[in-house]
Amino acid sequence: MHALATEFASNPTLTRQWLTQVDFGWGPQRILDTSKGIWNPQTYAATLTIVSDPNSEYDDGDHGDSLYRYSYERRPAGQDPQGGSNIKLREAMRLELPIVMLRKVADGRFVPIMPVFVVKEEPEHRRFLLAIDESLRFLPDPAHLTKDQRRYAERVVRQRMHQPEFRARVLTAYEARCAVCVLKKVPLLDAAHITSDSTDDGLPVVTNGLALCKIHHAAYDENILGISPDYVVHINEDVLAEVDGPMLKYGLQQMDRRDLWVPSRGTEKPDRDRLAARFDAFMDAG
Ligand SMILES: [Zn+2]
Structure with missing residues (x-):
């Protein structure tokens, strides 16, 4: 995350080209998925990055002001909808590991939001719920926020996501x-x-x-x-x-x-x- 923060501090966005060959000191490494959105490096136990595209067909977006909906990766017909890349995203939730959300702001251009935490899974809606700030992990059920909690959550989401994107x-x-x-x-x-x-x-x-x-x-x-x-x-x-x-x-x-x-x-x-x-x-x- 340090390499991403350093790069983002001196560039308006992270480019797809940069994200496919980040040098962590041991040679270039890809840190975004080229097709689906959830990037699970083979040697990692859990997801490293996810891409979130505000204009995609997936039903991603704000959820109850404090959390963010992230749809399952779609699986071919006949295969377990909870499987595939979704498995390691579930692992990130279980292990409470931070991940990086790459918000697409233009073709091949992304804003990193980090650390992001997977806090809940809603299999009936085929999606995960993400907290885009550590403090938002500890808010109770997003459907029942008090007025103060909602105001706090809105401010954090604005600072952490909307302002960097703007x-x-x-x-x-x-x-x-x-x-x-x-x-x-x-x-x-x-x-x-x-x-x-x-x-x-x-x-x-x-x-x-x-x-x-x-x-x-x-x-x-x-x-x-x-x-x-x-x-x-x-x-x-x-x-x-x-x-x-x-x-x-x-x-x-x-x-x-x-x-x-x-x-x-x-x-x-x-x-x-x-x-x-x-x-x-x-x-x-x-
Ligand atoms: Zn000036």
Whole structure:
């Protein structure tokens, strides 16, 4: 898991190509399944990784806010539906071993969610239930959560799964560059929301996102930096008048009136209506 975390820290996503030949120090090893989704290395007692595709035909998804449904691997007619690759996933549950869930965010691109635990099997529905965070293993029956437990679970799921996926999609669309200064340094990049995710309208979609470096993200949130709907960067007038060191001069003042770096695909460009609403707030603050 350390190798995955290290790779993911410096890249917007893990690619299929990388996942088929991870070097753990003893030669390249495949760590994802190419066809089915459950990867059980021969020498391992239990499953190592599972692929979860939000757009797949399998009925995978959130379950009662705290757990995640993961369908059995489908077996050929006449064979035990609980058999095949499902056996080692059951072993991961029995042995309480952590596994890695690879969430597909685009063709051949994945976000690792780890550690994930298999906590329950529902043979009647031909599926397992997964806890996508250690703390969620210990919640009681997901069908009977209290209001506080549900709120807690929602927050954890957002942090552990939805936010990393949003960041991966936005950074991929922006080719891992800051939209303001084009810095290409993944560990220093965030996916900023244009319409805040604390509002109902603040959806985690690429058109409501901007890839921004840490400093420009903070400057955007503080209305030191604004972005007009015609994709131009603006710096607060008071800040333009200040005199200070190189970060102020090169990092902020020289960004004024620069064209925003936006994705080439029309469907991924930032939403102009959202930018306009946010730009009004910047103008009011200035
Ligand atoms: Zn930047």
